[in-house]
Amino acid sequence: MSILWQARFFTTVNHLRDLPDTQVPEVAFAGRSNAGKSTAINILCNQKKLAFASKTPGRTQHINYFSIGGAHVGQHRKDETKVDEIRSMMVDLPGYGYAEVSGSAKLHWQELLGDYVRRRAQLAALILIMDARRPFTALDTQMLEWFATTGKPVHCLLTKADKLNRNESANALRVTRTILGSYVDSAGTPFPYTAQLFSSLKRIGLEEADQKIMELSGLTAIASPAETPDQANLAPSQE
Ligand SMILES: Nc1nc2c(ncn2[C@@H]2O[C@H](COP(=O)(O)OP(=O)(O)OP(=O)(O)O)[C@@H](O)[C@H]2O)c(=O)[nH]1
Numbered sequence: 463m464s465i466l467w468q469a470r471f472f473t474t475v476n477h478l479r480d481l482p483d484t485q486v487p488e489v490a491f492a493g494r495s496n497a498g499k500s501t502a503i504n505i506l507c508n509q510k511k512l513a514f515a516s517k518t519p520g521r522t523q524h525i526n527y528f529s530i531g532g533a534h535v536g537q538h539r540k541d542e543t544k545v546d547e548i549r550s551m552m553v554d555l556p557g558y559g560y561a562e563v564s565g566s567a568k569l570h571w572q573e574l575l576g577d578y579v580r581r582r583a584q585l586a587a588l589i590l591i592m593d594a595r596r597p598f599t600a601l602d603t604q605m606l607e608w609f610a611t612t613g614k615p616v617h618c619l620l621t622k623a624d625k626l627n628r629n630e631s632a633n634a635l636r637v638t639r640t641i642l643g644s645y646v647d648s649a650g651t652p653f654p655y656t657a658q659l660f661s662s663l664k665r666i667g668l669e670e671a672d673q674k675i676m677e678l679s680g681l682t683a684i685a686s687p688a689e690t691p692d693q694a695n696l697a698p699s700q701e
Pocket residue numbers: 493494495496497498499500501502514515516517518519520521522523555556557558621622623624625660661662663664
């Protein structure tokens with residue numbers, strides 16, 4: 463059982479000014495419309511209808527927040543989730559590239575998304591959801607470009623991997639990792655960008671994704687020796 467299974471709906475936001483004033487880390491799911499963001503959130507949280515998933519592209523039209531922690535009873539009991547017990551947020555973003563959205567609405571979403579990923583201080587990492595059959599569409603690249611300015615980590619889920627055979631999957635992952643590896647900062651240091659295969663349908667890569675999201679949300683204490691208090695005291699100063 464994962465702590466992500468405790469996720470519950472927190473709020474839905476249509477304008478940046480309405481973003482919650484919570485201070486916990488946020489991990490946001492971004493990607494093309496219909497790539498499988500909402501389905502992935504549901505599977506990872508082991509809940510059928512937490513996020514709205516649909517065959518109709520453009521289903522998620524607002525920024526939806528799901529809180530992790532602070533839910534000690536079943537989601538069906540009507541208790542008040544205490545905000546100070548919340549440990550992190552999973553954020554379902556509206557998909558981009560949905561052709562039938564009108565010009566002005568499209569602009570609104572693009573600005574909302576672009577501003578959110580670039581400016582939201584609480585945003586700890588991006589989960590970039592791409593269809594394993596066609597990763598890195600122009601808008602995915604745009605999203606990465608926006609986010610690269612923050613230097614924060616990105617983890618790519620190559621979704622619908624059930625539609626590919628073993629060879630094709632391996633290829634998709636290799637190509638993705640190569641492209642991600644080409645993102646370097648001005649000193650030539652690669653950005654913390656990772657990728658994996660994923661399928662909500664066949665439950666491929668569930669555990670890996672769960673671990674990664676926990677890590678990026680600060681929910682797993684990574685016991686690195688340098689972080690234990692005793693050793694930290696012994697560490698040479700950085701000056
Ligand atoms: N075969 C397969 N289908 C999937 C998978 N994940 C999602 N789907 C299907 O893809 C469609 C879109 O899924 P959603 O999760 O609603 O996609 P979304 O990215 O949230 O879309 P928007 O809300 O429009 O941005 C649905 O019909 C899902 O059942 C998967 O891993 N494999």
